[in-house]
Amino acid sequence: MPAGLALLLSSACSDAWDDHYVTQPSTVAGSPTITEYIAGESNLSEFSKMLTISGYDTLLSKPQTYTVWAPVNATLAGIDLRDTARVRNIVSNHVTRFSYPTSNLVSKVIYMQAGKFITFSRTGGGFSFGGFDLLPAQSNIALANGIVHQISGFVPYMDNIWEYILKAQGLDSLRAFLNSQSEYVFDAKNSVEIGTNEFGQAVYDSVITFSNPILDQIGRLHLEDSVYTALLPTNKAWSDAYNKVKSNYKTLLADGGPARQRYYSQRALVSNLIFRNAFPDPGSLDSLVSTTGNTFKSPGYLFTNSTAVNLSNGIAYRTDSLRYKAAESWQQPIILEAENSSYGRSYNYANLFVRSSLGSAFDGQVSDSKYLLVEPTTVSNTTMSTVTFPIPNTLSGKYNIYCVMVPNSIVEGQAAKPYRVKFYLTYLNNNGTPVTDAPIDASNKLMVPGRVGAIFTSTAASVSKMFVTQYEFPFCNILEEGDPSSKITVKLRVENATRITETVQYNRSMRIDYIILEPVQ
The missing domain is CATH 2.30.180.10 (FAS1 domain)
Known part of the structure; x- marks a missing residue:
């Protein structure tokens, strides 16, 4: 510059x-x-x-x-x-x-x-x-x-958090990543020439347009109109945390390979470094919420052995160790509400309806007080109703996969009857090859597509968290803003398995609350 x-x-x-x-x-x-x-x-x-x-x-x-x-x-x-x-x-x-x-x-x-x-x-x-x-x-x-x-004195110029990151020794890794996302453009039209320097060069009262998509997400640290608490990892802390995180961001070559893996890993490191308001004693707090929305209970451990630096728009804590737990920060459960169709949910031989649990006997037990009702449109045993849920933002790692069902007795007057369902998982294998609709066997193991999967039965009168399978995804599948839903490589298909002759005992409709993938640490 x-x-x-x-x-x-x-x-x-x-x-x-x-x-x-x-x-x-x-x-x-x-x-x-x-x-x-x-x-x-x-x-x-x-x-x-x-x-x-x-x-x-x-x-x-x-x-x-x-x-x-x-x-x-x-x-x-x-x-x-x-x-x-x-x-x-x-x-x-x-x-x-x-x-x-x-x-x-x-x-x-x-x-x-x-x-x-x-x-x-x-x-x-x-x-x-x-x-x-x-x-x-x-x-x-x-x-x-x-x-x-x-x-009677001059007011010292005090750096803000962004200026401190740009200048401070020992923060090179953090600085390099954040700066790699920055763009500065000199606005000649709105800048004013105010003189010349000792070399005869024009000096401007300058307007510089600045953009940084990472700061847009975690906090506009370069501005003075908000106050923050910032946890700033030293080079040692950054290196140690990066080596821990990167295994969860293995990326297909077609999606950017090692370079993209590095970007995702570094973005994960900074996503929970910033908190709104200045806290001179964060260890005294019951909880602390990062600017990206994650809650850390009894957060004092995050600031152990850190050094506080007072700055013009908050307090920075330099630390040699990022003590975040994976489940609190980058490797959290993935919850897909069944009523959410924004990722391209598809279905066959069924009509779909979003229903509310408010006022029912299960009020408070259903996530977001809504669920998806899947009503079959045929009476054929060869054309069973199905609904397929694309699941974005899986990491490379092991997950337990569940489907949560709401009992039909949520509707007043209906007798409690369990559901009989089959599950099919679409994913990428270790070679990066798509595997479509792999059925699940009675031991909750993945089978070769085309085989007949097991039938699973829900509880009759309570919300049922049904275990589907455990799978270790070899590659992450991150959906960025603006990406088409067709980029999602992980999908769960839920199929009604109740035959026409079984409707006295079982329900042919399905009421699905949400799909959840819980990381196996």
């Missing part, structure tokens, strides 16, 4: 300012500009030099209205003016658009040119900015293009 760019990571800095400020400009025609005033004040000579180094001398000579909180010389004595990046951060952290006098001030949170929020408030008999007192005789200086307040 070009030197001297102010990385205001937004679509347009003017829009961001307008969102935060409604203060009307207060200027005095014929007065010096802000730059001229500061250059003429002997006790601001260091800050004046910093304006020139950063290019803000040009910006603060323009007719737009600004407020500057100018630190006096003594407070800047330790600043190395050769560190131009630090100089620019300090300057931009003391400049904002529009005018902010102390009149009628109680407390305001000001959005600065640096992209940070700093409190400007009345304190006792005076006023403060970022905790530093305004000098009473040198405050509210009305100028041609804004206001200057001289202050």
Whole structure:
């Protein structure tokens, strides 16, 4: 990225300012500009030099209205003016658009040119900015293009979580993955040239458009309008966790092979690192919910031996060990609600109806209070009703597969009768070859397609969690946003097995609550 760019990571800095400020400009025609005033004040000579180094001398000579909180010389004595990046951060952290006098001030949170929020408030008999007192005789200086307040110290530029990740030592692996998903584009149309640097190159008050799909999912860590708790793995923690996770993301060559496996594994590592709000003592919490929705009970163990770092938009905890349990994070049960048709559910010789359990004797026992009713449309014993459920997002690993049935007695007045069903599994074998509708035998083992599978009988009067089979999938099958449902390689077919002559004892309709795949750890 070009030197001297102010990385205001937004679509347009003017829009961001307008969102935060409604203060009307207060200027005095014929007065010096802000730059001229500061250059003429002997006790601001260091800050004046910093304006020139950063290019803000040009910006603060323009007719737009600004407020500057100018630190006096003594407070800047330790600043190395050769560190131009630090100089620019300090300057931009003391400049904002529009005018902010102390009149009628109680407390305001000001959005600065640096992209940070700093409190400007009345304190006792005076006023403060970022905790530093305004000098009473040198405050509210009305100028041609804004206001200057001289202050008794400079407000240090504090990195946010994203900036910390980009700079901190020992976070190279995390940084490399997140940065690989980032895109920065210089918006020349909305950027303003504010001067030149020591090499004669143009310096811009820049608008940089920034996008990162991973941050969109886990938290916009580069912005200051939300506060987070972040668990940041060191290189050691990252390597150890990656080696543990990667076996669950083996990927077919046709789907990207080792490169895709690496991406999926790394994405899994970051998916539960961020939590909303700043928690200085996370070990005292009963539970903690990640920004991706996973709940960690008694979460203190996640932060064991970590080191806290206070940042401008939250608290980061550096850790040498990611202590997540697989079942809490990347390898959770897969639940497919039977009434969910969004993945391309198919059926034969049946009509399908979504029914509610609310108000029934089984209210509270049925997932999401809904189930799928499968009514046969024929009376033939050779054309049994079936419904097939595509199951997305299976990992490479072992699962116990179940089908949960709701008894027909959920309908008032119906006698409790069990279901008789057959199960068929579609999957990829170890060679990556599709196996379609493999029947399940009486020992719950997969059979060769085409053979006659076993009949399984549900309980008659209660919700029945029927064990189908255990299978170790050799490849993961991740369905990304926008992928067609035809990409799903795992499917479970449930077939009614009650013959016409058996309807006195068994039910020919099927009521299916959900399919669940439970990882075998």
